[in-house]
Amino acid sequence: MTAKEIRESFKKFFEEKGHHIVPSAPMVIKDDPTLMFTNAGMNQFKDIILGNKAPQWSTVADSQKCLRVSGKHNDLEEVGHDTYHHTMFEMLGNWSFGDYFKEKAIDYAWEFLVDVMKIDPKLLYATVFEGYAAEGLERDNEAAGYWEKHLPADHIINGNRKDNFWEMGDTGPCGPCSEIHIDLRSEEEKAKVPGAQLVNKDNPQVIEIWNLVFMQYNRKADSSLEPLPLHVIDTGMGFERLCMALSGVKSNYDTDVFQPLIKKVGEISGKTYGKDNDVDVAMRVISDHVRTIAFSIADGQLPSNAKAGYVIRRILRRAVRYGYTFLGLKEAFMYQMIDTLIESMGDAYPELPAQADLIKHVTKEEEDSFLRTLETGMKLIDKVIADAKAGGKNAIDGREAFVLYDTYGFPLDLTQLILKENGMTVNEEDFNAEMQKQKQRARNAAQVEATDWVELQEGVTEFVGYDSTECDTAILRYRKVKQKNNEFYQIVLGKTPFYAEMGGQVGDHGTLTVGDEVIEITNTKRENNLPVHIAKKLPSNPAAPVHAAIDMEMRHAIECNHTATHLIHSALRQVLGTHVEQKGSYVDAHALRFDFSHFKKVTPEEIREVEHVANAMVRGAIAREEHRDMAIDAAREMGAMALFGEKYGDKVRVIKYGNSVELCGGTHVANTGNIGMIRIVSEGSVAAGIRRIEAVTGKEVENMLDGLQDTMLEIRAMLNNAPDALVAIKKSLAENVALQKQIEGFVQDRINNLKSSLLEKAEEINGIKVATLCGNVMADVVRGVALAIKADGAQRTAFLAATQDAGKPMLTVMFTDDLVKEGMKAGNVVKEAAKLIQGGGGGQPGLAQAGGRNTEGLGAAMDKMKELLG
DSSP states (O other), X not given: OOHHHHHHHHHHHHHHTTOEEOOOOOSBOSSOTTOSBOOXXXXXXXXXXXXXXXXXXXXXXXXXXXXXXXXXXXXXXXXXXXXXXXXXXXXXXXEEESSOOHHHHHHHHHIIIIIISOOOGGGEEEEEEOOBGGGTBOOOHHHHHHHTTTSOGGGEEEEOHHHHEEESSSSEEEEEEEEEEEEOXXXXXXXXXXXXXXXXXXXXXXXXXXXXXXXXXXXXXXXXXXXXEEEEEEEEEEHHHHHHHHHTOSOGGGSTTTHHHHHHHXXXXXXXXXXXXXXXXXXXHXXXXXXXXXXXXXXXXXXXXXXXXXXXHHHHHHHHHHHHHHSOOOSOOGGGGHHHHHHHHTTTOTHHHHTHHHXXXXXXXXXXXXXXXXXXXXXXXXXXHHHHHHTTOSEEOHHHHHHHHHHHOOOHHHHHHHHHHTTOEEOHHHHHHHHHHHHHHHHHHHOEEEOOOEESSOOOOEEOTTTOSEEEEOEEEEEEEEETTEEEEEEEESEEOOOOSBTTBOOOOEEXXXXXXXXXXXXXXXXXTEEEEEESSOOSSXXXXXXXXXXXXXXXXXXXXXXXXXXXXXXXXXXXXXXOOEEEEEEOSSXXXXXXXXXXXXXXXXXXXXXXXXXXXHHTTOBOEEEEEEEHHHHHHTTOBOOTTOOOOSEEEEEEETTEEEEOOSOOOSBGGGGOOEEEEEEEEEETTEEEEEEEEHHHHHHHHHHHHHHHHHHHHHTTTOSOHHHHHHHHHHHHHHHHHHHHHHHHHHHHHHHHHHHHXXXXXXXXXXXXXXXXXXXXXXXXXXXXXXXXXXXXXXXXXXXXXXXXXXXXXXXXXXXXXXXXXXXXXXXXXXXXXXXXEEEOSSEEEEEOSOGGGHHHHHHHHHHHHO
């Protein structure tokens, strides 16, 4: 079976079992502060599992694109070195939310693998949780009993808490799990060592392919367990591993999931897979990483230096580095593989072909940029090696190796490879110590301590903020949180007018009034799709009735900016073309930011036209059309664009202003006239094929115009209130140019006169004619004299200057070319003398300068320079 057929067989099997097949959620997560990437199939169901949302269907199944770069078996630096771990992978999964539990989950898994996929049952092993006495947890005899229907006792293996008790995090839903492993070894190998002895022992041919998680507990902040009211089945099967098992090969990379990519790398590099281990590792790294990069960009995550963008940049740079080092690829190459990836995965994931041009442009630009950085890094490591050898060392400091890793993307193995070629080594202990410090800093920055939720009432939050700015409500639950030495409370309300930060729109601020007590809400965030209100303190009686009210002025400013992004998007598509698509946005009360796809600079004329089109819609005072809970197909027919990288349900909210029709969950003005005016303040590139507009609206436009007018009045006042400021400025500039030329003439005369007089008064030191200059002299004049003497063709002549300009001391040394050939170095002289003026500097052997802080040391510095000539 092909990979495509295997994927479809899984979906079809569970659809026939009554499961609703849902599309993959984006791999990049935008509105969950606890995660940057989807790392498991269950991520899109977290809010259901946590009880924050009622399930739409009780049983579902899907194929989910995932990304893992840390955790058990997922160290990025190990990917490519074995045959079955990846960064981006697909997870086939089925879920039950309060429907079936352990027995059906096990029976379904067995039926699919053995009856549908025709896997020999003798190859399969199942693990069950062995129990954990410290927490009073017994062996999962229930799961073991169900497995006994399908497997002999010696194929049912006890697993420890680490491998067979799944936890969402330090707190939250958890429970025992049962892993299905497959033994793909030859009969000879099986005869020597039973497969049961190799389960969970990192054998590349005895691997886990499916994990069945039975969520039946909730882990509290004090680490104790309580039963979950809703039992959940959460299963995940590695698609690539299943393809390997069914294809009769020994490596995931030998399946049709990866082979087209590996062949493309071979075609580009001229190398053949399977002949050299280093080449093979490089090809596996590249074929794995190009998938991650392409899917991330398609989901809207561009490489950058922060958070998720930094992870993607690291992955891309690792692939480039392997191509550079082991395949001899010195120019961008990964962007050439995108079409091959689309051929194999484009049908299952239509975002790839739809975003092909953008993916190629961004990938190539990032490759080109890193290849330039790599060259710089290579020069830097050459210098480190040269300095070490000059000092008689055969090893470099691990801290220097870490700087190469952290700044230039040089992993330790590349540094070691280059050092080995030079007969040197690196202190690995120092490198590892620096790495641990960095990881600890990252952990400390991200560490969040939270108490258990204090439950006051049962219920799910109802958002009323589309229609109301205040309401009577009650606190459902609250907890205390500590992050970066900052303590605050998270409060969940039964009804709330507060918009929780999502979709690029910041959260509302406002107040909770309980009797005479007013609690300030400083932000509203979304955690696992749960709106949480942030406050420095709690009401003295949290159980009392609450009146919630948002900051109206702030909300209106946010709405103006959010609606303006829609109008700008529509205007961009009218002016630049319908290829323009939103690639991100951010709106707060002060300004808006809008990222969009476009492959060339937007001209000032186009910017002005976009602004005019958007403002025409503002002046048109177009009333908002809002459609809630609209079927997504109906929304598309209406003209609404679904953005790639966003997760939409079957029902969506549509916001329409004239020709602008968008799927959006944010808050908006009732009428475009409420915006007042839109002013674009900047436009520029943020990545290949991605442009960014920044703009202001309403009151902020008024403030900007006031500022411009005040500046203009100040300029006119400086020009003696000239009736036409532009004419007066042009005249002033022309006069300035003429005066500047006169000054340059005077300076040159000064240089020529000084040169002549200094040479006439020159003294001889050690057979060298030495011209000296002291006192208050412009820096440009000093340098000009030095160059003039040099250009005069003088022989065995030196120029020494110890001067000051605007109170700053400066030393200058010039040697004629014949002295330089004799080995004299101006840089050495000036560097030594500069100590006397508390400064430093350097330059070329023929001309060097140094600055300092101590003018009183100039006389001594001149004496030192003369001394050094002797």
